Amino acid sequence: MAVKQFLHSKDLKALALSLPGALFIIFFLFIPLATIVVYSFWRTESYTMIADWNLNNYLTILTTKTYLTFLFRSLSMSLAVSFISLIYSWPVAYYIAKYGGRYRLILTMLTAAPFFTGILLRVTAMQQILGPIGVVNMFLSNIGLKPLHLLMYSHYATGLGLIYLWIPFMVLAIYLSLLTFDFKLLDAAMINGASPLRAFWEVTLPLNWIGTCIGLALVFIPTFAATITPKFLGGVNGALYGNILAHQFGSTGTWALGSAMGVLMFTISSLFVFIVFKTVNLNRSGYTGKIAGE
Amino acid sequence: MDTNKFLFFFKDMQTSSYALQLVEVEKQFGDVRAVDNVSLEVKKGEFFALLGPSGSGKTTLLRIIAGLESAGKGSVFIGGKNVTKNPPYARGIGMVFQDFLLFPHKTVGENIAFPLKMKKMSATHQQEQLSWVLDLVRMKGYEDRFPNQLSGGQKQRVALARGLVARPDILLLDEPLANLDRELRKEMEVEMRRFQAEIDIPFVYVTHNQEEALTLSNRIAVMKDGHFEQVGDKLELYDEPATAFVASFLGLNNTISGEVLRQENDFSFIDWKGIELKIPTPNGIKPGDRIAYYLRSEKMHINPHGKSNPVDGSITLTAVLRDIIFKGQYSDYFVILDNDEEMVISDVPDIESLKIGGKVDVSWLPSSGFSFAADGEE
Numbered sequence: 001m002a003v004k005q006f007l008h009s010k011d012l013k014a015l016a017l018s019l020p021g022a023l024f025i026i027f028f029l030f031i032p033l034a035t036i037v038v039y040s041f042w043r044t045e046s047y048t049m050i051a052d053w054n055l056n057n058y059l060t061i062l063t064t065k066t067y068l069t070f071l072f073r074s075l076s077m078s079l080a081v082s083f084i085s086l087i088y089s090w091p092v093a094y095y096i097a098k099y100g101g102r103y104r105l106i107l108t109m110l111t112a113a114p115f116f117t118g119i120l121l122r123v124t125a126m127q128q129i130l131g132p133i134g135v136v137n138m139f140l141s142n143i144g145l146k147p148l149h150l151l152m153y154s155h156y157a158t159g160l161g162l163i164y165l166w167i168p169f170m171v172l173a174i175y176l177s178l179l180t181f182d183f184k185l186l187d188a189a190m191i192n193g194a195s196p197l198r199a200f201w202e203v204t205l206p207l208n209w210i211g212t213c214i215g216l217a218l219v220f221i222p223t224f225a226a227t228i229t230p231k232f233l234g235g236v237n238g239a240l241y242g243n244i245l246a247h248q249f250g251s252t253g254t255w256a257l258g259s260a261m262g263v264l265m266f267t268i269s270s271l272f273v274f275i276v277f278k279t280v281n282l283n284r285s286g287y288t289g290k291i292a293g294e
Numbered sequence: 295m296d297t298n299k300f301l302f303f304f305k306d307m308q309t310s311s312y313a314l315q316l317v318e319v320e321k322q323f324g325d326v327r328a329v330d331n332v333s334l335e336v337k338k339g340e341f342f343a344l345l346g347p348s349g350s351g352k353t354t355l356l357r358i359i360a361g362l363e364s365a366g367k368g369s370v371f372i373g374g375k376n377v378t379k380n381p382p383y384a385r386g387i388g389m390v391f392q393d394f395l396l397f398p399h400k401t402v403g404e405n406i407a408f409p410l411k412m413k414k415m416s417a418t419h420q421q422e423q424l425s426w427v428l429d430l431v432r433m434k435g436y437e438d439r440f441p442n443q444l445s446g447g448q449k450q451r452v453a454l455a456r457g458l459v460a461r462p463d464i465l466l467l468d469e470p471l472a473n474l475d476r477e478l479r480k481e482m483e484v485e486m487r488r489f490q491a492e493i494d495i496p497f498v499y500v501t502h503n504q505e506e507a508l509t510l511s512n513r514i515a516v517m518k519d520g521h522f523e524q525v526g527d528k529l530e531l532y533d534e535p536a537t538a539f540v541a542s543f544l545g546l547n548n549t550i551s552g553e554v555l556r557q558e559n560d561f562s563f564i565d566w567k568g569i570e571l572k573i574p575t576p577n578g579i580k581p582g583d584r585i586a587y588y589l590r591s592e593k594m595h596i597n598p599h600g601k602s603n604p605v606d607g608s609i610t611l612t613a614v615l616r617d618i619i620f621k622g623q624y625s626d627y628f629v630i631l632d633n634d635e636e637m638v639i640s641d642v643p644d645i646e647s648l649k650i651g652g653k654v655d656v657s658w659l660p661s662s663g664f665s666f667a668a669d670g671e672e
């Protein structure tokens with residue numbers, strides 16, 4: 001009995017401690033999400049929601065070529081942006097963590113500096129650089145070269161913009177992971193016959209894989225939901241899934257369809273995160289190394 | 295053949311008979327000369343200890359041998375090959391680190407087999423080697439554990455196994471036992487000697503523990519401020535220290551210093567805070583110079599006052615016994631002399647007649663200590 005009571009009190013304590021977090025999740029994540037899920041099975045007519053349960057919204061999305069194209073475009077864009085950010089962030093984070101010395105904190109803050117100005121300003125700044133009268137093309141025309149159409153109102157411009165926007169998250173995630181990484185392990189790897197590249201592959205990457213996955217998720221999710229960046233940098237043909245989703249809640253007023261598109265976006269993002277974290281083996285992350293159940 | 299060429303050829307031949315050779319190696323960190331003009335030869339199959347106090351440059355020297363640190367000057371030969379310019383992964387060495395540095399995300403088996411995997415050895419061959427080395431370090435059955443599921447001693451064995459598995463030309467060990475408790479350290483010392491004898495790979499063993507160096511090695515280099523004070527057979531270092539530093543560093547010593555009052559034959563008489571002591575005269579010392587004298591505690595004898603029976607030529611001083619530390623086969627006796635100085639004597643335990651607070655006679659042969667010119671005031 002005494003044991004049972006003890007357990008009981010412990011359970012209570014755990015519950016009390018988890019309450020604020022749970023409430024937050026319920027109010028700010030679960031309820032809005034549940035609302036959208038419910039709406040996605042309804043119908044909109046003349047700007048009003050009608051609660052007759054059906055699957056038509058999903059069928060529409062999955063059978064309309066336009067929607068599928070946008071979905072595919074956004075997915076490709078997100079994958080490409082995540083991948084390029086990954087490749088770019090690793091050396092930056094590594095350099096800061098290893099050689100930053102006492103400037104480490106400042107350097108890390110600097111990668112996030114553009115954030116202090118807000119998304120809109122940052123995207124506008126990108127426009128000033130990449131656009132038709134932007135710095136790059138002005139320079140090119142000044143020295144007598146043709147302007148780069150590639151950089152004007154195109155998916156490439158959007159991609160560059162998105163990378164620029166979200167890369168600080170990736171750098172930060174990898175950097176924070178590297179802070180707890182014992183660089184001396186690389187000495188051990190090299191002594192035992194590993195070249196620097198091999199040592200990275202065998203030791204550095206696996207031991208910082210969780211941080212890398214967090215970075216990937218932090219870049220993929222906002223990129224997949226991007227609306228402002230493609231609107232400002234992508235030009236007339238640059239719309240992505242997020243733009244047409246936003247459209248449903250705007251002038252067309254097809255909220256139910258929009259909700260279904262939102263649910264699909266959430267599902268795909270979740271799936272991406274799930275797949276990425278599927279590659280994490282906690283035993284081999286260096287965090288615990290404990291065998292489950294032991 | 296012209297003589298020059300012949301000499302080079304000869305030098306090469308000489309080089310190749312050593313497992314490791316360092317030629318005038320130097321390393322500078324800012325204003326610190328961490329390694330200062332060090333030359334060294336380690337023979338095949340030798341257990342070589344690098345002994346020195348903290349900050350004397352032992353780790354730096356080891357890292358230069360390993361290629362983890364570049365030598366500012368000088369060359370490193372391993373197995374007869376000049377590897378000065380080679381990266382660590384192309385030197386054919388193994389290394390055991392003070393904090394083990396096992397890969398936390400790899401199992402014991404994977405950790406140990408890592409060097410074999412890097413050599414692209416076939417799976418069956420890897421298994422063979424792994425099984426051999428697991429037997430050697432007595433870690434059979436632990437292959438699937440992760441490093442954090444091991445005790446300190448087990449981690450130590452795994453680290454050793456990883457260093458040995460690829461049968462390197464030489465194994466470098468940086469204070470491998472420093473993180474273990476005393477009990478385990480004693481046990482591992484025995485094991486360490488066994489491994490080394492069994493596999494016949496030369497060990498270069500860094501330690502700041504003189505006892506460890508004396509127990510384990512064949513030869514010792516005593517390091518101070520980046521340079522070698524003395525290199526030689528361990529008994530030679532113990533019995534004939536070349537410098538005051540070596541004399542003070544090895545063994546449990548009483549340090550005595552004072553000005554030379556007068557000289558007689560090979561002996562000087564110094565004034566040790568009011569006591570006149572007979573001491574062997576170091577080279578070139580004249581009356582008026584200062585001498586430092588190192589007297590090993592085990593070379594001294596202690597007896598109840600008036601009961602001593604010293605050998606011919608001994609010095610006997612009276613003192614008061616302050617404390618006794620029982621060490622098993624002998625005890626350390628701490629005494630206060632008439633000039634208020636303390637001395638420690640290691641002698642057979644004699645509980646019957648030696649009592650704390652009692653008067654005792656302390657005796658030793660002047661020639662059993664080592665004397666050097668003292669640099670400056672004490």
Ligand SMILES: Nc1ncnc2c1ncn2[C@@H]1O[C@H](COP(=O)(O)OP(=O)(O)OP(=O)(O)O)[C@@H](O)[C@H]1O
Binds near residue numbers: 323326346349351
């Ligand atoms: N990377 C470095 N940068 C600057 N100075 C260094 C560096 N590594 C070592 N030193 C300096 O070189 C000297 C020798 O250091 P080293 O680590 O080789 O000593 P050690 O004999 O191994 O000491 P310990 O017994 O404490 O391990 C020290 O004065 C140390 O401060």
Ligand SMILES: [Mg+2]
Binds near residue numbers: 352
């Ligand atoms: Mg050291």
